[in-house]
Amino acid sequence: MLEAALQPPADPVAAVTHPDPWPYYRQLRETRPLYFDAGLKLWVAGSHAVIAEALHHPALTVRPPGEAVPAALQGTAAGEVFARLVRMTDGAFHAAHKPAVVQAARRWSLADVAGASAAAASDLCPRLPANSLLGWLPVQTMARLLGVLDSRLDATCGQVQAFVQGIAPGAPETAVALASEAAQALMAQGGALGLNAVQAANRIALMQQSLDATAGLLGHTVLMLRRHPALADAADQSLSVMRSFVTEVERHQAPIQNTRRFAAQALLLAGQPLETGQGVLLLLASGNRDAALNPQPDRFDPQRSDGRSLGFGAGAHACPGAAVAIETVAACARRIRAGGQFDQYFGRLAGFRPLGNARIPVFEE
Ligand code: HEM
Numbered sequence: 001m002l003e004a005a006l007q008p009p010a011d012p013v014a015a016v017t018h019p020d021p022w023p024y025y026r027q028l029r030e031t032r033p034l035y036f037d038a039g040l041k042l043w044v045a046g047s048h049a050v051i052a053e054a055l056h057h058p059a060l061t062v063r064p065p066g067e068a069v070p071a072a073l074q075g076t077a078a079g080e081v082f083a084r085l086v087r088m089t090d091g092a093f094h095a096a097h098k099p100a101v102v103q104a105a106r107r108w109s110l111a112d113v114a115g116a117s118a119a120a121a122s123d124l125c126p127r128l129p130a131n132s133l134l135g136w137l138p139v140q141t142m143a144r145l146l147g148v149l150d151s152r153l154d155a156t157c158g159q160v161q162a163f164v165q166g167i168a169p170g171a172p173e174t175a176v177a178l179a180s181e182a183a184q185a186l187m188a189q190g191g192a193l194g195l196n197a198v199q200a201a202n203r204i205a206l207m208q209q210s211l212d213a214t215a216g217l218l219g220h221t222v223l224m225l226r227r228h229p230a231l232a233d234a235a236d237q238s239l240s241v242m243r244s245f246v247t248e249v250e251r252h253q254a255p256i257q258n259t260r261r262f263a264a265q266a267l268l269l270a271g272q273p274l275e276t277g278q279g280v281l282l283l284l285a286s287g288n289r290d291a292a293l294n295p296q297p298d299r300f301d302p303q304r305s306d307g308r309s310l311g312f313g314a315g316a317h318a319c320p321g322a323a324v325a326i327e328t329v330a331a332c333a334r335r336i337r338a339g340g341q342f343d344q345y346f347g348r349l350a351g352f353r354p355l356g357n358a359r360i361p362v363f364e365e
Helices: 002-006 020-032 050-056 075-084 093-103 110-124 132-144 151-167 172-190 198-209 210-227 229-237 239-253 282-287 321-337
Strands: 036-038 044-047 260-265 265-268 273-275 279-282 349-352 361-363
Touching: 036 265, 044 198, 050 265, 050 279, 050 282, 075 151, 075 172, 075 198, 093 172, 093 198, 110 132, 110 321, 110 361, 132 198, 132 210, 132 361, 151 172, 151 198, 151 210, 172 198, 198 210, 210 229, 210 239, 210 321, 229 239, 229 321, 239 282, 239 321, 260 361
Parallel strands: 044 279
Antiparallel strands: 036 044, 260 279, 265 273, 349 361
8 A cells, every 4th residue: 555655546537446536636637627538439538627627517418429328228217217316317307307306415404414324323333244334334324314214224225336336438248237136126115205217217207316325435534533533522512523524524525536528529628629429527525625716725624614616516417415415424423432432343444445536545454
C-alpha cells in the first residue's frame, strides 16, 4: 500500500481505488481541467467550473446516444427496469418522472430515517461482518422505509443486490439472469402496492441507488471518526453534530468519485468541441477539492458553514436521496458506537473495492 501511495494513479479511473488520489486530482484540475484521455477514450473534467457546466449541459446525457439500454440487458426483465429508471434516462421521460421520484424520496422525516437505520443496524450488526454491513444497511433501511415486511427484508435486500450486480457494466450472463429474476420479483412487489411500471421501477431505484454510494459514505465515516477522535466524541453526543460530520465526510471523501456523460450531439464544453457520442468523465471528487467551490478545500471541517459538494451530482440528475443517505449513515454510526463495539467491529483499512466510480473502503476481517 505504501509503495502504491508513492506512485500517482495510472488514470482517473484508477484514482478511485488509489490510497491517496488527492494530489493527482489537484494536478489534473490545475493543469488540465478538461483533457482527452487516450487510454480511457474519454474526456476528463476535473475542475468545479467544467464539471458544473457539464452537469447542466442539456446535450450531455447519462447514456450514450443510440444505447438507452446496455446491449447485454436488452430483451431482459432487468433491461426493462433499467429503461424506466430516471437515473438512466434524459429528456421528456426524465422530466415527466423525476418530480415523483424526488417527492417519493422526501416523504420521510429525518426521525423516520434515523429510526429505520438504527433498527437495521441492530438487526444486521450481530449477524454480518463489517464489509457486508456497508451494503446491506442502506438497502434494509430504505426497504423498511418503503414498508417491506420484516419477514421479507432479507429476500428483498438480496434481490436488490442481485439487480445491482447484474446491471453493472461487464456483468457475466449468469449475473444478468439473476438480476432479471430479481427485477421480476421486485416489480411484482411494486405492482402489489398498486404502482404502475414506471413507479415500480423507480421504487426499486430508491433501494438500488442507496447501495454502493451509501456503503461508501458509511465506510468513509468510520475511517474519519477514527482519524478525528475529538470530533467523534462530540458527534457521539448529538445526532445533529454527527449529521454535520457525515455531511463533511461526503464533501471531503466523495464516495462517488466520478460520473459519466455522453455528447448527444456535437457540442462545446468549456470552449472545447466534443463529437457526437464522445464520453466525459466528471471527477466529482476533484471538484469538491477545488478552492473555487470550497475555501481551504483539503481541510476536514464538519463546522464549515458554507460547505458545497458535487458528490450528490447537480442539475437535472441531482440525487434526490442526499438527506436520507446522510441521516442513514449518521444514525447507524451512532448506534454502533453507542454499542461499544465500533473498534472491534470495523477492522483496519485493507483497501477499496475494485470499482471505477464508487470509492468503498474494505476493512480487514
Ligand atoms: C438512500 C440513499 C440514496 C438514494 C435513495 C439515492 C437516490 C438517487 C436517485 C434516484 C438518483 C437518480 C436521479 C436522477 O437521475 O434524476 C440519484 C443520483 C445520484 N446520486 Fe443518489 N441516492 C442515495 C445515496 C447517494 C449517496 C450516498 C451518494 C454519494 C455520496 C449519491 C450520489 C448520487 C449522484 C452523484 C447522483 C447523480 C448521478 C449522475 O447524475 O450522474 N447518492 N440518487
